[in-house]
Amino acid sequence: MIKTIIFDFGNVFINLDLDGHMQHALKSYEIDAFSKEMIAFNSFYEQGLITTDEFLEFYTENFPKLSTDKLIDIWNFMLKDFPVQRLDFLKQLKLDSKYKLILLSNTNELHINWIKKHILFYETFKNYFDAFYLSHEIHLRKPNQDIFKHVLSEHKLKANECFFIDDNTDNIDTAKDLGLNVWNIDPKTEDIVDLFSIKKTYFD
The missing domain is CATH 1.20.1160 (Paired amphipathic helix 2 (pah2 repeat))
Structure with a gap:
């Protein structure tokens, strides 16, 4: 579960x-x-x-x-738009209170500064999570195992009760090796808002 x-x-x-x-x-x-x-x-x-x-x-x-x-x-240059329907999806997840929500991102101060300036709802987005981990703040990065072990240990989580979503195959492989359930999302053809239809079997 x-x-x-x-x-x-x-x-x-x-x-x-x-x-x-x-x-x-x-x-x-x-x-x-x-x-x-x-x-x-x-x-x-x-x-x-x-x-x-x-x-x-x-x-x-x-x-x-x-x-x-x-x-x-x-x-x-790589940073683009943040579709508002994804924020709405996250908001509904938070309201439903069925799952602990954690963000785990490889990023850096310059990117976050850009996001804070251009994505006006960044703080709202951040507040929907129970925990918010940025690699440059915790001095760990994916796909190394230690960043996943840190999150699991910090929140006393069982790997098989976690579902991890990432577009990077190396990150997904590490999470899978540690026993997490995973979705290697393809941003060209898939969208996080369709999580429960695309990965329905994990959440039934």
Whole structure:
């Protein structure tokens, strides 16, 4: 019996353009691929292991032609709209009080600052959850097992009573290995608002 639903944020609630972001970044940086150092710094930043200033300083040193504002715009390019029907869906879930609701997101300070500025109902959205975990605040990130174990331990949850939704296959595989029920949502063809029709067997 499912008692807790754990949601990813990007491509579950807020739409992301990951392919467009990559193409835009490579073109803006005038490179063919991200270096290992860039990938490492991005990961450090997502885990809150370096500050926003340190993150931007790294990119400024490597791409001195680009202003700080331009670098921030490139970084935030992936962030798109947040369809209001998804907020309504979450609100109804909260009102029904059938499940503990948890958000578990790999994100960073710059993205959250953008979201707070452009998604006017962000605080309302946040308040619908019983717990709200952002990777840069807890210094853990998916798909590592420790972030899932942290959430399970923190709330004394049984893995087989949790349902985890994410668009990233690696994250889904880790959750599945730990015994959680999962939905590897396809943002191109599926929508979180259809959870109970698409995954009906888990919630009967």
